[in-house]
Amino acid sequence: MNIGEFSLIEKFFAHGGEKAAIELGIGDDAAAVRVPYGHLLQISTDTAIEGVHFPRDLLPADAAYRSVMAAASDLAAMGASPIAMLLAITLPACDEAWLSRFAKGLRAASDVTGLLLVGGDTTRGSLSLTVTVLGSTPAASGLRRDGARPGDRVCVSGTLGDAAAGLAIIQGGLKTSDQATAKFLKERFTGPTARLALGESLLGVATSAIDLSDGLLADAEHVAKASAVAIEINSDKIPLSPAMRGLADSGQILQWALAGGDDYELLVTLPPDEPVPCELTEIGRVTDGLGVSCDQTPASRGYDHFA
């Protein structure tokens, strides 16, 4: 870690928060963190690049907020309790006004998730944010992708496709005169919520979980592959927001719901006898076989950087 440079962020991230889990935060060669006795450390890293993962004119606070949430969402998908995060940021220039606004978004996301910034690195180049998140689960638990079994029900949290519709509005490809609708959908892209509490509540309940970052079909495919099962999705059952539903034709809506990424909702499988919690909607089931099937086919199945 290069603290000389990282002090840029430190300066703009004068966070008063302290956590008993943090023995040593920003300012040394490494951060020192306590993992609760009998718990596993859960760790994940996520890169967001301007112009790829978010538009070039996104507000700095939004870029920070959604990058943290995207990374935190991986902890939610493991059922992990959040502990801390590190930020490796590449910046085109040292623009204090930009950094100040960026730090506000970072701090807001830290407050919401409980992930305290304990370290990072600052380098010069085109804008890129790599957030590493740390959490913990009781040992021998943790919501993995490989536990789905034939007979399980497939459920998702929230409503799907909103972030993709919001991004279309932000990028100008989609117009609406309904300001409330536009605001709701744009915020689903700029300010997603990692389902941390939901993930934790599903420990010992769900047989598998993944967060929806690439799109429903693409992420369901990861679970099907890891669990060596087939997943059948009923498109009629996918929860859709009224805001998104009123904006486009059914083909476009299906495209957003099945293949639009960035919602950061959870996809989980539940044993057949397990009641479906109120935060979840049942959208299909797990069967013998391999792969994901759906009664409807979108034009494209999801985002892959190197497809």
Add this chain to the structure above:
Amino acid sequence: MNIGEFSLIEKFFAHGGEKAAIELGIGDDAAAVRVPYGHLLQISTDTAIEGVHFPRDLLPADAAYRSVMAAASDLAAMGASPIAMLLAITLPACDEAWLSRFAKGLRAASDVTGLLLVGGDTTRGSLSLTVTVLGSTPAASGLRRDGARPGDRVCVSGTLGDAAAGLAIIQGGLKTSDQATAKFLKERFTGPTARLALGESLLGVATSAIDLSDGLLADAEHVAKASAVAIEINSDKIPLSPAMRGLADSGQILQWALAGGDDYELLVTLPPDEPVPCELTEIGRVTDGLGVSCDQTPASRGYDHFA
């Protein structure tokens, strides 16, 4: 973590290694890692950008190797035992030949350090590597920057300035007909060694430690500031390799030794009554006051991305 994309790396990093500390490696939303009972997790993240931290024509295996070593060096500076690492890589294209060579360097560094790759993210853009390293120290130990006290001796490992001289050769600014010298110095830049065993051996012995990534004066400054002390360096005592010493005039040699970064040696302070281990050379002392002084002044004091 986007596994669809990360499978690029997984494919080229078919590492047979397993560690009892790893409960769940590559392939899920997060990796699950065991931290030994009674130990603190030590964590650090480091970004290396092509054209900034390493030259554009560096071999892929060297780029991977030195990026891991640079990050691992932060663990060495804490006295931490290595556990695992995550790699967030941004690539201009999916070039299988390049990835295959890159993975070889990654694997070699993993073998040397004991850091098993447990996760990461792959995105598209100009080449950038962010390595996050995890290690552990017995609780209440860990070599911090803020423990240096007046009267302590200041010591460094290895020889300083070699990597800067090696980089000058790689970039073509420095010529030598002595192939052995050129090879040695270039390898000090492309293949540095994180001083992990030395760092661990100094737990409970050294009063402070930092790794030399920015240059001796710049890094000593971090220790002086964190410890609120002055550090006096005697330039005559700085260990220099015969290879580097034979290559340039005394001003240039001093510049490399005092301000050349990338050596990834350790700078530590030892109490006055502590014998100096054979891996270390005494180069100065800690006194009352603030800042770093040296009997010689280089033209530039070290690298700062936003200076």
